[in-house]
Amino acid sequence: MKLPDTILLIGNGPNRLSTDDYSWKSIINQLSHLAGKTIDFGNKPLPLVFEELVLIGIFRELKFHKKRYQSMIEINLRNHLASLIKTLKSNSVHSRMINIGFRHILTTNYDYCFENSALNKNNEQTIPAWIENHLYQEKKYSLFRRNLIHTVNGDIFVWHIHGEANIPRSLILGYDQYVNHLNHLINYLSVPNKQKRLDKQELYSPFLQHNTNYENSGSPYSWIDLFLNRDLHIVGLSLDYSEIALWWLLSFKARMYVKNFYVKNNIPIGKTYYYVLYDNLGEIDQQKIHLLESMGVKIININIDRGFEKGYHSLMSELKRKLRSH
Secondary structure, eight states, rough: OOOSSEHHHHHHHEGGTTOOOOOHHHHHHHHHHTTSOOOOOOTOOHHHHHHHHHHHHHHHHTTTTOHHHHHHHHHHHHHHHHHHHOOOOOOOHHHHHSEEEEEEEEEESSSSSTGGGOOOOTTOOOOOOEEOOOOOSSSSSSOEEEEEEETEEEEEEEEEEEEOOGGGOOOSSHHHHHHHHHHHHHTTTTTOOOOHHHHOOOOOOOOGGTTTTTGGGGSSSOOOHHHHSOOOEEOOOOOTTTOOOHHHHHHHHHHHHHHHHHOOOOOOOOOOEEEEEOOOOOOOOOOHHHHHTTOOEEEEEEETTTOOOHHHHHHHHHHHHHHOOO
């Protein structure tokens, strides 16, 4: 069965249905004990909270003149977070979502709930059902980091765009790593300098070099190419304003679409859909919706008055309907 070219970008939303899901507040409280001081989460964005934890730990270690203070405190925080993440269990939404018909799933999650929810032909869970399938070896950042899952609908790739629990160093947590991550994205989408590429073996977007058959080219490509080139459905992702790389990519995609329209570059740019789960008592962030609409993103509202889980199953029925129309 050939899966459609449409792709999915999914966040932490489905994890909220798992009984063992950790809130970021509880995780930060645990990490605070490692850093040696309890901090007030307040309205601070998560990347800055992590920077605060790391710096508190660094200056605390520095006070006692301990060696390797900088590397060890951050390593300890990352390792502890990774160990918590690995305990998360899959739920019915993970299982249905992985089998809905997407060939490529992009996720900001560090866990393996999607991979571990794969089903075989007898509709039974297979362990292990997935293997690492990275297109290029990365130590810290995640432009090419993906896992291959065998499912009833064919092979599916899950791209951990913010890193994965098995490699704590890859987890994008603090502002320092968020900014450097964005820098890697920008470099990847730059016009390649042939001499520089030969010297440093840097990789550039094949899609922006008019290679639309990059999946079958035998050369590395990134989830970034898929993000720009394919129709993209964004689900269970709050798109906090600290997600600077994703906001930059959405803006870049919109500008490419406009440039395509006027300059006739003939580079196929996909559409983008953002799914909003709401109930009649809640408030929708209209400022964020207006911002997304200005970038050409189509908003799809899903009512969850009957409950969060039923709302997700309604959402998945809508996704399946859209996939069939492709």
